[in-house]
Amino acid sequence: xxxxxxxxxxxxxxxxxxxxxxxxxxxxxxxxxxxxxxxxxxxxxxxxxxxxxxxxxxxxxxxxxxxxxxxxxxxxxxxxxxxxxxxxxxxxxxxxxxxxxxxxxxxxxxxxxxxxxxxxxxxxxxxxxxxxxxxxxxxxxxxxxxxxxxxxxxxxxxxxxxxxxxxxxxxxxxxxxxxxxxxxxxxxxxxxxxxxxxxxxxxxxxxxxxxxxxxxxxxxxxxxxxxx
Amino acid sequence: xxxxxxxxxxxxxxxxxxxxxxxxxxxxxxxxxxxxxxxxxxxxxxxxxxxxxxxxxxxxxxxxxxxxxxxxxxxxxxxxxxxxxxxxxxxxxxxxxxxxxxxxxxxxxxxxxxxxxxxxxxxxxxxxxxxxxxxxxxxxxxxxxxxxxxxxxxxxxxxxxxxxxxxxxxxxxxxxxxxxxxxxxxxxxxxxxxxxxxxxxxxxxxxxxxxxxxxxx
Amino acid sequence: xxxxxxxxxxxxxxxxxxxxxxxxxxxxxxxxxxxxxxxxxxxxxxxxxxxxxxxxxxxxxxxxxxxxxxxxxxxxxxxxxxxxxxxxxxxxxxxxxxxxxxxxxxxxxxxxxxxxxxxxxxxxxxxxxxxxxxxxxxxxxxxxxxxxxxxxxxxxxxxxxxxxxxxxxxxxxxxxxxxxxxxxxxxxxxxxxxxxxxxxxxxxxxxxxxxxxxxxxxxxxxxxxxxxxxxxxxxxxxxxxxxxxxxxxxxxxxxxxxxxxxxxxxxxxxxxxxxxx
Numbered sequence: 001x002x003x004x005x006x007x008x009x010x011x012x013x014x015x016x017x018x019x020x021x022x023x024x025x026x027x028x029x030x031x032x033x034x035x036x037x038x039x040x041x042x043x044x045x046x047x048x049x050x051x052x053x054x055x056x057x058x059x060x061x062x063x064x065x066x067x068x069x070x071x072x073x074x075x076x077x078x079x080x081x082x083x084x085x086x087x088x089x090x091x092x093x094x095x096x097x098x099x100x101x102x103x104x105x106x107x108x109x110x111x112x113x114x115x116x117x118x119x120x121x122x123x124x125x126x127x128x129x130x131x132x133x134x135x136x137x138x139x140x141x142x143x144x145x146x147x148x149x150x151x152x153x154x155x156x157x158x159x160x161x162x163x164x165x166x167x168x169x170x171x172x173x174x175x176x177x178x179x180x181x182x183x184x185x186x187x188x189x190x191x192x193x194x195x196x197x198x199x200x201x202x203x204x205x206x207x208x209x210x211x212x213x214x215x216x217x218x219x220x221x222x223x224x225x226x227x228x
Numbered sequence: 229x230x231x232x233x234x235x236x237x238x239x240x241x242x243x244x245x246x247x248x249x250x251x252x253x254x255x256x257x258x259x260x261x262x263x264x265x266x267x268x269x270x271x272x273x274x275x276x277x278x279x280x281x282x283x284x285x286x287x288x289x290x291x292x293x294x295x296x297x298x299x300x301x302x303x304x305x306x307x308x309x310x311x312x313x314x315x316x317x318x319x320x321x322x323x324x325x326x327x328x329x330x331x332x333x334x335x336x337x338x339x340x341x342x343x344x345x346x347x348x349x350x351x352x353x354x355x356x357x358x359x360x361x362x363x364x365x366x367x368x369x370x371x372x373x374x375x376x377x378x379x380x381x382x383x384x385x386x387x388x389x390x391x392x393x394x395x396x397x398x399x400x401x402x403x404x405x406x407x408x409x410x411x412x413x414x415x416x417x418x419x420x421x422x423x424x425x426x427x428x429x430x431x432x433x434x435x436x437x438x439x440x441x442x443x444x445x
Numbered sequence: 446x447x448x449x450x451x452x453x454x455x456x457x458x459x460x461x462x463x464x465x466x467x468x469x470x471x472x473x474x475x476x477x478x479x480x481x482x483x484x485x486x487x488x489x490x491x492x493x494x495x496x497x498x499x500x501x502x503x504x505x506x507x508x509x510x511x512x513x514x515x516x517x518x519x520x521x522x523x524x525x526x527x528x529x530x531x532x533x534x535x536x537x538x539x540x541x542x543x544x545x546x547x548x549x550x551x552x553x554x555x556x557x558x559x560x561x562x563x564x565x566x567x568x569x570x571x572x573x574x575x576x577x578x579x580x581x582x583x584x585x586x587x588x589x590x591x592x593x594x595x596x597x598x599x600x601x602x603x604x605x606x607x608x609x610x611x612x613x614x615x616x617x618x619x620x621x622x623x624x625x626x627x628x629x630x631x632x633x634x635x636x637x638x639x640x641x642x643x644x645x646x647x648x649x650x651x652x653x654x655x656x657x658x659x660x661x662x663x664x665x666x667x668x669x670x671x672x673x674x675x676x677x678x679x680x681x682x683x684x685x686x687x688x689x690x691x692x693x694x695x696x697x698x699x700x701x702x703x704x705x706x707x708x709x710x711x712x713x714x715x716x717x718x719x720x721x722x
Binding site for chain 2: 127129130132133134135136137138139140141143147150151154
């Protein structure tokens, strides 16, 4: 019990004091997660909107594939992207492996299905009458589609923030594609994994505290947006 | 001159005919009452006239031009608007909801805001302008939705059961508004299953039963 | 569209920050990518050597700490510039296959067999590794193997071979993790484990584990660490100039002095290869 309390005490102190290693891991986590969420949204939101509002052949199959991608373990994503980015892989020339960009690429692969599926649900759950109301008030088809999207905005924001929370707390992809390089690709989660292997319980807790603050902050922003 | 002209229009739902109209004309610049029991096809007919539902057969024309549907119907919908019986409110402020029509017609934000405010005043709802539209009561929602339709400035208004669920005082106000709209030259089609009220404001009437025209004139 | 403006402004700031040099360094020198074994990481020697090298050369090091087997695979794929590992046979094969230039010995220490204080297999005081393993197997005492194709795991397998046994059964458990994790698991579950002295002493000195050393002094326990440059003929993109500087630093008198001076709990964890005493 003492061991645990000691760890928490040390952890909070390190986090509050702004230890440079904690700061660097926090920054890497936030930067990579933001980048991955941005590009995940860039691909995922249109896909979600398209699946929710267009009828086409293979739509059911596309949805089924995306939904099963939600369950793919992150280490599998890590492995596949590793194979792509390694010097021996098709994209090896870009020299991306073990950089923040490599992590962001892997995390985009994780984020896209999340954002697609949840934004699809958000758009699909907008009242059928919203589009018709927009149209009868004089909106063009495109304008009406935009209005429907605006009606789904809380759900869309929740989809994006959910993806942010997921990618910022992910370990497998960050470890395999980033390599856990100190001050460069070490994130809060891979840092925790390393510190626990070195037996540095307190330091691991410090990183965990910061991660929880980030997630908490994301959730608060999400709640505020839903209320306004 | 007639505003709407229908010929051999029929609509099926799940294989069953819900609308089957051989020949029908509605005049321009007057109030036409659309009466009939629940399920007689009033709403379907209004949706067909509004360019929201493409009939399975036949032809529909407005002022001599065929009515377009979906993407092709944009120009028609700028001239003809439908007020749903149970209107949908965008999850925005009341004023934003009412300004929607003016905005999509290219008005500036401030012009649209002015138009919306005067439309709200017309239905005695000016005080609701800054409320969230989703927080309105049923009666308020119906009045705000009427203001939203008025604000579009459309030359023909299709009103689906505007008096349903509205108290006596507001029903009277509704009659006045419809009357003044007709005076200013607008074409109005109003459906109602309260023929007494509707007969008092309408100059022409169409009666539907089981999707067919029972009488018109 | 105020929001759109704000959004694109923050996007631009974000992109600029992405490319900003890490930890405030202004240098644009290409970093050196070192794939090193987890035992050097856990024991802490890597941090000492790397920060000294960075200060001295101005070259930034990116360390990827993984098991020797994986480190060699990463280097084979051309995803690292230089290796610091401890599995002589695998290293020789790596060089023989043309992926690495010459191996150079940097430092060494010894493996030990450690376990819980009660010593259920009674191996305390033995100095014959295979014999001790045979006794552990006979008593079916809990034993934790790295099982990750690391240098330590390969050493363990050669010792079992020497003992004439193929370990299996519930008493023989494979963790599949690094040295630090495996030591902590052995500690929690009260089992025996083969470990290098460096990692063991480091964790004991910080009171992270409570295990005892029972078997030492077997000649087969020698644990040499070597540095190998990735062959630029196989992978022309490697940072060969920085890698050569790194290699030279490790075997230089300063590098060797740092290795000899590194201690935990009052004990030296590694012996420099070119010792002057």
